[in-house]
Amino acid sequence: MPSVIRTAKNILYNILFVAGQTLIPVLPRRLVVGLARVCGRIAAALPLHVTRVADSNLRLVMPELSMGQRRTIIRTSFSSLALTLLDLFWLSVSSGKRLRDVVDLDPSMGAVLREGPMVCLTAHYGNWEILGHLLPLHGYPMTSISSSTGSPALDRRLNALRGRHGQVIASRRGAARVLLGTLRRGEKVGLLLDQNTRPDQGGAFLEFFGKPVPVSLLPATLAIHTGTPVSVGFCIPDLKTGRYRAYSRVVLDDHEIARLQPDQTTEVAQRILKEFEHQISSRPEFWLWSYKRWKHVPPTHELSSFPFYAKPYPPRRAISR
Secondary structure, eight states, rough: OHHHHHHHHHHHHHHHHHHHHHHHGOHHHHHHHHHHHHHHHHHHHOOOHHHHHHHHHHHHHTOOOOHHHHHHHHHHHHHHHHHHHHHHHTSSSGGHHHHHHEEHHHHHGGGGGSOOOOEEEESSOOOOOHHHHHHHHOOOEEEEEOOOOOOOOHHHHHHHTTTSOOOOOEEEHHHHHHHHHHHTTEEHHHHHHHHOOGGTEEEEEETTTTEEEEEEEEEHHHHHTTOOOOOOOOEEEEETTOOOOOOEEEEEEEHHHHOOGGGGGGHHHHHHHHHHHHHHHSSSSGGGGTSSOOOEOOTTOOGGGSSSTTTEEHHHHHHHH
């Protein structure tokens, strides 16, 4: 029965994807933006599991906020996510013209829009999908890693959209080798670093808003091993006009990275997390609060001090073995 349900879900998702790819691009910009706002309001008002997750995360990170303030942030976060998903389709036409028309490049992007290798990092913040298009669109090749949705057909469709302006999408399997080759060719890699990568998957527990979270050490390892600078970048929407502003900051330049040793990967990863903390604290409404970021709790911490969805790591059944 689970396989039947999974197959049915995959078929439904593919149908919705094709429908979105067909219908969304023909809509006027104002309608797309308005639809995103409406979706955000509806989702935030319903007793959904993702709404509960978002509220629990906000209580952890910003306990001083009132219920009304949390609801406002959650509503905007959901609207931002909705616009990101809608724009995956709406920006897929016109050979990059729409992308150029709605995205304003902050002068800080000049540090990234240049020749040479770079480890470009971002988070589930604002429209992270757009960042993967900007560099190839301006003539700077970039390779990114994508996770599987569980549906090969949907994966192919998604990656075709993500690669329409020249971004190379690689599989997680063998990702380190692919990214290493990319940097050695003098090109850029783009990665999301606010995902749960457990120690058994090559990650490490580091501090994020005062609590441990599992973080991938791959970006830091690649940067130190190749002597490549590291940047963080974000693209935030104006949910009234539908325009975006993209900006970036070099966290470790060529000189700083050259002084680091291979055993300093956790130090680099922690520094990047601090950059994310600063960005999220300054504009919390654009982070994906519905993501279960504090899902895994190491044995050194009390489970009761984490959000309701948190689980002990490693799982107790694994410990008993």
